[in-house]
Amino acid sequence: MKWIIYAIMLFLLTGNAYAQKKTDVPMYKNATLPIEERVKDLLAKMTLEEKAGQLNQLNGGAFTGPALNDAGQKAKMQMVRDGKVGTLLNVIGAAETKAIQTIAVEQSRLGIPLLFGYDVIHGYKTIFPIPLAEACSWDLSQIEKNASIAAREASSAGINWTFAPMCDISNDPRWGRVMEGVGEDPWYGGLVSAARVKGLQGNLDNNHILACVKHYAGYGAVESGREYNYVDVSRVALWNKYLPPYKAAVEAGAATVMNGFNVFEGVPVSGSKYLVTDVLKDKWGFKGFLVSDWASFGEMVTWGYAADGKDAALKAFKAGSMIDMESKIMGQFVPELVKEGKITMPELDEVVGRILYYKFKLGLFDKPYQYSDAKKEAATLFTAAHRKEALEAAKRSIILLKNNNNILPLKASPLKIGLVGYYAASKSDLFDFWIAQGDFKNAVTLQEGLGQVWGQSSISFSNGYNADATTTDALIGEAVKSAQSADVIVVNIGLSGKLAGEDRSLANPVIPQGQVELLKALKQTGKPIVAVVSAGRPLVLTQVEPLADAIVYSWILGTEGGNAMAAVLSGAYNPSAKTVISFPYAVGQIPVYYNHFNTGRPVQTDGQGNWFSRYRDIPREAYYPFGYGLSYTKFDYSNLQLSSPAISKGETLKVNVTVKNSGNFDGEEVVQLYIRDIASSIIRPVKELKGFQKVSLKKGESQTLTFELDNGKLSYFDEAGNTVLEPGKFSVFVGGNSRDVLESSFELK
Known part of the structure; x- marks a missing residue:
């Protein structure tokens, strides 16, 4: 009996000790x-x-x-x-x-x-096309997949937070970071931003990471396209042009937001209570946290907005900003500010x-x-499956801008290709500033990609220009000599990827003059010329267009760039990408964008007469407009019909259009729908994208597509961020780009 009593007492004692031990575990660890x-x-246990x-x-x-x-x-x-x-x-x-x-x-x-x-901007180890190029695919599922793969690789390497996506709308190719964004359209930019957030975050398991919406807000409007520069936009422009992509990303569940380097209404955005608290937290209901861009809290002193670091910390905190990246002022001064009762x-x-x-x-x-x-x-980084998706993404990002006499796709072997251009064989110039842990040695060059299709023995290569894009008579002479025996000349021109990204603004986003001289010399050979343009931004191509039979814009495509270009040039992939940022006719035209305003004196339709808004020396419109991109086949648009000539508030208008593949290849077309609010309380752009469908059609096939215009797509924001829907007449446009469209109209009662 004694041993039973002893056992019970021992059990009670040890059980009580266990219970006590369990009770000692803090709640925050449960x-x-x-x-x-x-x-x-946990907050109750933390010191100041x-x-x-x-x-x-x-x-x-x-x-x-x-x-x-x-x-x-x-x-x-x-x-x-x-x-x-x-x-x-x-x-x-x-x-x-x-x-x-x-x-x-x-x-x-x-x-x-x-x-x-x-910074996992467009891939971690497997590098995808730059975000601007990726957006040109108009393929939201592929964009989300790309981000998901980047998150999977980064998360396997210990990273659980990336400073992406960049949601800045920009019309300025002088700005180096235009490569990191979504282009010039706020509605489409919102869709792309949301897709990237969903891909990066998923359900926040250990294969995904926190996304960070940047650069909040309006950083893409920096004056002169110069990094870290001043921004001055109205609240009407802020709400209707610059905020929609950030808002879409936040609504997609983005956990974090990054302050920009810029100011808004004369206040550095890190200290803008209007942007951070009134809009982001209160109006949008953002529940996540904010982080500064590199040292931007401290830079409020340099701007002349804060007297010193302590003042900057207080102003950032009171505005609603939170984590201080590298200024080191929040950790230093917040305890002091709390003790003083200021926080x-x-x-x-x-x-x-x-x-x-x-x-x-x-x-x-x-x-x-x-x-x-x-x-x-080790098992996750740079897998064959990831490279396969990078190749698919790269193919979908390539834009065909010109194709005279159907020179492309190039015929199959036997074919002698005269490949010209330093960048065509340079792996290091294939990557931009934001390559995370990508290794350029793993990148596939254009020379390697073409060799995989036609065989290296079919390709004669010459540099034509130096690494800095300058050239000499000797280099040009060598290129011409090499091209003499070729059936076709493929010349890779543009800018090194090293000139794309942060702190890489350029006053003259043009094709370097040495490359133009090279093209002129090659033109004299009489051989057909395919210009492959590599760059992290739109470049002025007015000098290139008359010298090339075909122009293919390859952007910066990442790891699989060369293989993707070979697939497009050979016809294994029929290009389907469309521009998401307008290409300027000349540098002096910048900024140029499709969704501009009519002005009180718009351009005359016949271009004659005086006293209207124009240039005397160049056209007013973009060289290649928003939404532009060719295919190896041809698409015809017809039979634009609206479900009704008038709708009432609360009703939805259906827009039907027939698209026919009238060419000789199967292909994909990005069918785009635009509207114009003819008269409203605040002037509206001449066109606004409000819908698109990417449709695949066999040669000879026709399909009738239906779009819907609801009240949300017909409304806009006032200067306070309130949604405004007004009765009146609207124009509807449908086509393959923002310029070449069918037109109809209806009335909102």
């Missing part, structure tokens, strides 16, 4: 509780300095191997131990992220894990709680090393 309760419990630390983001680097002995890295690791850092950027790879996450989780007081951010503890808790929420949402408190699996990293 994975069964709702995230909101865990956040509240630890809360401020969540607003401090530092540039990382290597945290293993010899780097452990670096004094700077030791200091950063000590800050992590002390809870004075909440996120790091540019810590790359499963091993590195695990090393620093171990310090955060196992050596800090509360074990709060870090977020690791990185309240509830205000700070609300901000920090947003950040902690997504750390819980990603599962970092429960599985802090799930993103840092070296075996998964």
Whole structure:
């Protein structure tokens, strides 16, 4: 009997100890509780300095191997131990992220894990076409898939947050970052931005990462297309032109937003209460968190908006901005500002709680090393399946701008190709500034791609120009001599990928003069010329057009660029891409865009007379308009019909059009629908894209497509961001680009 009593007592004692031990586990570490309760419990346990630390983001680097002995890295690791850092950027790879996450989780007081951010703009290891080129595919499912693959690769390497997508609308090819965006149309830009958010974030499992909408807001309107420059736009323009893509990305569930480098209404956007709190948080209901662009909080002092770092920290915080990327002022001054009563503890808790929420949402408190699996990293990066999708994306991004006498597609072997152009054989020039961990050595050049199709023995190659696009008589002479024996000349011109991206603004986005001289010399051979133009932005092509029989715009296509170009030139893939940004006739015409306003003195239809809005020396319209792109086949549009000549508010108008493939190839066509609000309280653009369908038609096949125009597509925003729907007459346009369209009209009662 005694042993039974002893056993019961022992059981009660050990059970009580176990219960006590279980009770000692903080609520925030209990994975069964709702995230909101865990956040509240953790906030109650954090010191003021630890809360401020969540607003401090530092540039990382290597945290293993010899780097452990670096004094700077030791200091950063000590800050992590002390809870004075909440996120790091540019810590790359499963091993590195695990090393620093171990310090955060196992050596800090509360074990709060870090977020690791990185610029994964168009691929991590497998590089896809630049975002501007990708948008030209008009293939939202492919765009989402591309982003999902980029997220899968990045997440396997320890990254759980990317500073993408860029949602800035821009009409200015002088701006280097135009390559990173969605083009010039706000409605289509919203669809692309939402697709990228969905691809990156998925359901926020460990194969996906947090997206970051940037650069909020209006950064694409920088004066002169110059990086970090001043912006001045009205609220009408802000709401109708610049905000829609950001809004669409937020509605798609984007977890984070990045402040731009610019100002709005004379206030740096990091300190704009109107943009950050009134619009983003209050009007749109954004529940995620914000991060500055690199040191932009501190740059409020340089702008002349803040007196010093402490003043800048206060103004950024009060505006609603949160994480400070590399200015180091939030971690330094927020505790002091709280003690002085300038920031309240509830205000700070609300901000920090947003950040902690997504750390819980990603599962970092429960599985802090799930993103840092070296075996998964090795099995995920740069797979054959990923390269296959990169090839598909690249093919879909290539635009055929000219094809005289159907010179393309090139005939099959035997065919002698005179390939000219330094970039055609240069792997390093195939990649732009934003290549994450992509290795240009893995990229396929145009020379390699053509060799795969026609055989290297069928291709004679000559540089024609130098790496900097300058040329000499000797280089031109060599190219001409090499081309003499060819059946066709394929000349790769344009700009190096190294000239695309941040801090790469150009005053003259034109084809370099040396390349023009090369084209002129090649033209004298009498051989047919195919110009393949590589660039991270639209270039002025007025000098190229008369010198080439065909022009193919390849942009910067990433890892599989050469194979994609070979598929298009050979006809294995019939090009279907369309421009999403207008190509200027001349630099002095910039900015030029399709959705402009009519003015009080629009261009006369016959071009005659005086006193109207025009240039005396060049056309007013774009050289290649928005939505433009050719195919190897021909598409005819007919029978545009509206379901009714008038509709009432609340009703939907149906628009039918017949499209026929009247050419000799099967092909895809991007059928585009535009409207114009003829008279309204605020003047509206001459055309606005409100629908598109990408349809595949066999040669000889016809199809009738139906579009719907609801009240949402017929409305616009006033200066306060309120939706306005007004009765009146509307024009409807349908066609293969914004210029060549069928037209009808209806009335909204």
